[in-house]
Amino acid sequence: MQWESPAAFFAMGGYALYVWGSFGMAAVAMIVEPLLVGRRRRDILRRLRRERLAEELDEKP
Amino acid sequence: MSNRLINWFKYASPQSFYPLAGRMIPWFWGLAAIAFAVGLYIGFFVAPTDFQQGEGYRIIFIHVPASWMSMFIYCVMAFWAGLGLALNTRLSSMMAQALAPTGALMAFLSLWTGAFWGKPMWGTWWVWDARLTSELILFFLYLGFIALTSAIDEPRRADKAGAILALVGVFNVPIIYFSVQWWNTLHQGASVSLTRAPSMAMTMLLGMLVMAFAFWMYSIAVALMRVRAIILEREAHTDWVKQLPEVQGAR
Numbered sequence: 001m002q003w004e005s006p007a008a009f010f011a012m013g014g015y016a017l018y019v020w021g022s023f024g025m026a027a028v029a030m031i032v033e034p035l036l037v038g039r040r041r042r043d044i045l046r047r048l049r050r051e052r053l054a055e056e057l058d059e060k061p
Numbered sequence: 062m063s064n065r066l067i068n069w070f071k072y073a074s075p076q077s078f079y080p081l082a083g084r085m086i087p088w089f090w091g092l093a094a095i096a097f098a099v100g101l102y103i104g105f106f107v108a109p110t111d112f113q114q115g116e117g118y119r120i121i122f123i124h125v126p127a128s129w130m131s132m133f134i135y136c137v138m139a140f141w142a143g144l145g146l147a148l149n150t151r152l153s154s155m156m157a158q159a160l161a162p163t164g165a166l167m168a169f170l171s172l173w174t175g176a177f178w179g180k181p182m183w184g185t186w187w188v189w190d191a192r193l194t195s196e197l198i199l200f201f202l203y204l205g206f207i208a209l210t211s212a213i214d215e216p217r218r219a220d221k222a223g224a225i226l227a228l229v230g231v232f233n234v235p236i237i238y239f240s241v242q243w244w245n246t247l248h249q250g251a252s253v254s255l256t257r258a259p260s261m262a263m264t265m266l267l268g269m270l271v272m273a274f275a276f277w278m279y280s281i282a283v284a285l286m287r288v289r290a291i292i293l294e295r296e297a298h299t300d301w302v303k304q305l306p307e308v309q310g311a312r
Contacts, residue, residue, distance in 0.1 A: 002110065009105070013116035018181050022120045022174040026127070029166055034283050041290040048297060048308045 075152050075292045076301045082285045089282035096275035103268035111265075118265075120178040125252070125269055126276040127170035131199060132234050134164035134280060138206070139231045142224035154220035155295065157227060158210055159288035163280050165203035171196055183247055191240040192248035195233060202230040216295055 003009040012019040104122035111118040138160040145154030175193065176186040187193065206223050213219035236243075241250045252261050261269075296302045303309075 002106070012119070013110065015115060015117035015119075015181055018117055018177045019119050022123055022177045025173050025177075026123045026170050029170060030279060033163065033166055034286065037283060037286045037290060041286070041293070044290055044293045044297070045307055048293065048302065048305075051297070052303060052308060 073150055073152055075155065075296055076299075078152055079289055079292050082289050086282055086285050086289075089278050089285065093275055093278035093282055096271055096278055100268055100271035100275050103264060103271060108264045108268045109262060114182060117178070117181050120174050121252075121265070122268055122272045124171065124174040124178060126273040127167045127174060128196065129273055130276045130280055131164055131167035131171050131196070132237055134160050134167060135199060135202070135227075135234055136231065138164055139227040142220070142227040145220050146224035146228075151295070152292075154216075154224070155288055155291045156284075157206075157220075157223065159284045159291055160280075161203055161206050161210075162287065163284050165200060165207065167276070167280070168196060168200035168203055172200060179247075188247050190246045190248055191244040192237065192246050195237040195240050198233055199230075199237060202226070202233060206230075 010016060010020075100122065104119060108119070108122075110116055138157045141153040141160070142157035144150060145157060172193070175196070179188070180186050206226050209226055210219045210223040213222055240246060241248055293302060
């Protein structure tokens with residue numbers, strides 16, 4: 001283990017802004033992207049269910 | 062032999078690929094999670110401090126995997142788009158469209174982390190250097206592909222136009238890769254190559270490769286999720302989609 005303290009770890013030898021700016025953006029991007037894809041799936045499924053319901057209602061007299 | 066061929070074509074239809082992709086996604090997420098945990102541990106706690114760049118070099122553990130993926134995903138996307146154009150297969154064009162946003166994201170991360178690495182080491186966020194400029198062009202090619210395919214209402218025409226753009230853009234990938242050799246760039250040469258020993262500590266290299274694997278698994282997982290959504294959108298009118306339990310079931 002090369003870090004003397006948690007503070008030294010977060011300071012990244014003076015490169016904190018650059019290291020955490022990079023890892024932070026990657027983390028945000030790779031969390032947001034799957035969430036957006038999940039929303040896209042929910043949207044299309046909601047539409048498909050609505051269409052199915054509409055068809056069922058049409059069939060009833 | 063013939064059996065194998067038939068199996069391949071079976072999964073080339075959206076109807077049979079949709080459930081297959083659904084079964085594969087958790088496995089790729091699992092592998093991605095494990096590889097991210099191992100890769101970040103190696104990257105932050107095992108890999109030593111760099112003698113020139115101090116702790117700043119640790120950006121490499123995202124920068125290089127993201128850059129590799131941005132180029133690799135583009136090639137895969139162009140392959141599927143080209144296959145869709147040549148064979149008129151619906152699923153391959155859907156695969157290309159599913160890959161584009163993830164590839165754009167990787168190109169963006171490559172540029173972003175590159176800027177955050179360039180600032181402390183070169184003293185500038187950005188230079189119009191061959192490597193950086195060609196990666197920026199790659200990012201714009203992804204955005205162009207996405208914009209073009211979503212601007213055309215008729216899906217098959219959108220596929221064809223997108224495929225041509227994707228195929229024309231492939232020329233840029235070797236330019237990015239070899240830019241550091243062909244031109245005198247600020248960007249350093251490749252740290253890893255197949256022909257010579259890597260110019261970095263073993264644990265740094267290991268961390269980078271594990272992170273690259275993690276990015277790979279992430280990209281496959283998220284692209285499979287997206288292709289499933291695209292399949293539903295584009296096959297919405299078909300009976301098999303209407304019969305799916307997730308469409309039939311209670312909300």
